[in-house]
Amino acid sequence: MGVEDTEATTLSELKKLEYLEPPLKKNKLTPNRIANTNAIFDFPKLLNINMVASIIIVSIREIIMIKLDSFSSFFVANWKLNGNFKFIDQFINELKLPEDKSKCVVICPSSIHLDYTIRKKNNFYVGAQNVSQHKEGAYTGEISCDSLSELKIDFCIVGHSERRQIYNETNTDVSLKSFQLINSNIVPIICIGETLEEKEKGKTNDVLVKQLLDGISDTSNSNNTIIAYEPVWAIGTGLTPSLKEIDKTHEFIKTQNSKFNNYKILYGGSVKSNNAKDIVSLSNVDGALVGGASLKSDEFTKIIEY
């Protein structure tokens, strides 16, 4: 049985052409006709200038990735599935950004609020919380790197433990996502960390090595990728490893494979205004990934001012 005819499939050849022609031709405005009119604006030139300008803007964007080395520390707000337009307006009005421009502040709202947050952006960067590992295609509900890039998103959290545990994301997914992000000049913030059970069994280092080796794409390097160490048992619990443990684990991440020597490594898991300074001052810690405390503008202001 064939497909039933609809308006689109029954159009006469002539009408079909009209349907499919670009507007200039459809309105019989051929370049010659435009050139012969006494229009005040020279449309062909104007169109060309606009086209050239947009090609230049897109190309510049394509060759520029944020220079991670130009920052001394990173403070990433992971808003998870929280916030609405009113919250964003209020948060941005109240947030006091540090005078010290070497601190990189990144706000990661839910995907639906990325565009709104980008429009409100002033002296902070905007990051996504997740992305598809597929470039495009039949993947209902997914968001592509190209779409993030069009919105001028600079960072994207990948492999957060909530995505690994609730949505069964694997190290391979994390690696593929990071690969796509790097291709789009978006910095992946790759989360790694052990569960309480793994910690108690003394497996923390093995788990981290596997996540690092299987979850970080070959195209990753210290200029295009950030690592966030987030012990799963510390997320949203108010518990943290001791300062010594955090520093030692970060040192282990940096040194267990020379590839990771110069990576920026953030700590995440129950960072608050009363512990942020001590954690971020540790010699192997390059910043913080903050969940709950990043939803309060006064709390987050205190965290980023250290």
Ligand code: PGA
């Ligand atoms: P938390 O979350 O700061 O609320 O512990 C951190 C995170 O999930 O990245």
